[in-house]
Amino acid sequence: MREFKALINNELIDNGQWLEIIDPTTLQPAGRVTALSAQDIDNAYKAARASQKAWEEVELLKRMEYVKSFRNEIEKNKNEIAQIMSEEIAKGLKESLGEVERTIEIIDYTLEEAKRIDPLAMTGEGMGAKNKIGIFSRVAKGVILAISPFNYPINLAVAKIAPALVMGNTVVFKPATAGSLTGAFLGQLALNAKLPKGIFNVVTGRGREIGDIITSNKEIDMISFTGSVGIGNQIRKQGSSTDLVLELGGKDPALVLDDKNLEKYADEIIGGAFGYSGQRCTAIKRVLVSDEIADKLSPLLKARVEKLTVGKPSENANITPVIDLKSADFIQGLIDDAKEKGATILTGDKREQNLMWPTLIDNVTVDMKVAWEEPFGPVLPIIRINSVEEMIKIANESNFGLQASVFCQDISTAISVAKQIETGTVNINSKSQRGPDCFPFLGIKDSGEGVQGIREALLSMTRYKGLVINY
Structure with missing residues (x-):
């Protein structure tokens, strides 16, 4: 049986508590992941916060190198990832492998698009201010909570993780329960890629026990969530001061x-x-x-x-x-x-x-x-x-x-x-x-909030910071 541990501050966590993941095909355990405690989760957020400023100060091209290394680990292990996915969510092996390959393409496109997030420069002359030039750059929001669904456990995880990291944010990643084996395996791949300490943390456990704890931590600057309407609306009620991007259901x-x-x-x-x-x-x-x-x-x-x-x-x-x-x-x-x-x-x-x-x-x-x-x-x-x-x-x-x-x-x-x-x-x-995936993706009403897509993710995970030069 597969066994994967949570990842906090580049350490694999074994607290003696485990969550079994059931194979939908056999209805028997496909593996198990660490069942984290509230203190473990708080430690993950503290690690993400402690490492965020230093990570943001790393120049863009260097951050891209780290993310590219992570991408290469995914590619090297794509057959293993597909096998894990197939076992834990009953997705066909061919389709699972296609999802991994699509995920690699998303990372490649994200890295290219990140180079084109240029500052906005403008003058104040249109408002009669002849002696002002404004330069408005995109800066990281801080700590991003990324929550992925069971049905696309790598594609919709990495579509959040890659843009967050490349723009200088740190990430706490919570995979859906079904999908946790894939999600926790990403933690191992991040270690293999030698990502800096604390910038990518994988938290696993029983959603009914730790869900509210994960989504209400005071260190969160933004939540990117894909999942059910019920949990999405619960996050809306909790995070009144937290930026949200929600992808929910459809009819x-x-x-x-x-x-x-x-x-x-x-x-x-x-x-x-x-x-x-x-x-x-x-x-x-x-x-x-x-x-x-x-x-x-x-x-x-x-x-x-x-x-x-x-x-x-x-x-x-x-x-x-x-x-x-x-x-x-x-x-x-x-x-x-x-x-x-x-x-x-x-x-x-x-x-x-x-x-x-x-x-x-x-x-x-x-x-x-x-x-x-x-x-x-x-x-x-x-x-x-x-x-x-x-x-x-x-x-x-x-x-x-x-x-x-x-x-x-x-x-x-x-x-x-x-x-x-x-x-x-x-x-x-x-x-x-x-x-x-390069197109904007969004829903209205109970289908979501905010906009996803590669460029849209890069923008939603950053904010403007202005520098006004007076001369």
Whole structure:
């Protein structure tokens, strides 16, 4: 069984307390990580604070060298990381390796983009101040708390860690419980990369016991969190004076407005809905379509769903077990509620413990839970709506506002509808998706706060500091 320790001030912590991480495929322990105490966590923040000023004073190119060394350790160990991920979150090995490689690309782009965060220089002449020049540079915010989710345990961790470090911040990193093996392994890689003491700390443990302690420490200058709406809103209430970037849930709709390229639409919708068993905030989670088009589209969707393979991550199956039994119970509850209220199961509705077969549900109505609640699993409801205006209304009535897709060959209509949908991003003729990572990524309402993306992370983790020269 794998065993990884927390990292505080470049020391691996063994306090005799452990947290077991369960393999979703076997429902047996995949490994264990250190279960830190409140004092351990406080020590991590003290180490991050004590090292921050000296780290910020290291010149940019030298900081980049350290981060590049960390990047190289990730690359050298990419197959091991992929194997760990596959074991602890049941993501296919091929997809896990792809996530690690994408993470390396994010670091490379981050290092290049950091060179272009130039100061803003301006004069006061427009306000009648002829003898003033202002130079406004970006400086580090200080200590960053980075919290990653289970579904992308390295990608969404490093997308926070790399920009924070390269801009002169220090980091306390808390991986999700499922994902802690990957997260703690990053701590070992940081040691291998010989990062300076205290600039990167990995804290692990039982979220229900230490979650509030981790997010409320007085040393935190900024929290970058990806995870559930419930925890995100709890962080909002706690950290009234702390800068926040939150990436939360989604109920991303796909609006199908014509039948001119239904084969392509079906491919995009299925790819968007069932990637990593639907356990993605950007997954397509409902299809809004007219009766006439639905009669043509639903058989195409059904045929594609039935071709999805179901099995183990080691087999690179399209659909693998969802993260735990509790999640499977919730997903099944949404399916059962829809059936009881008259929806049509086109395919799926089969379960073995937490392995859920991909399920396509037609004739879903707005009184059904699956029309509104985020399943975070392999379920796709079809809602038949014969008015584009009503589609937009239903899309906007959601408490989520992350992404949406509009499928329509008339680009003027597609753009007009996209402008009316209340989300962070609308994809035209494509599935909803996070990437490319150089694009801004954001949600509104319960889907988040602030903006992510490579350049946006560099900016959000810094602040202006002005120098005004009077002559």
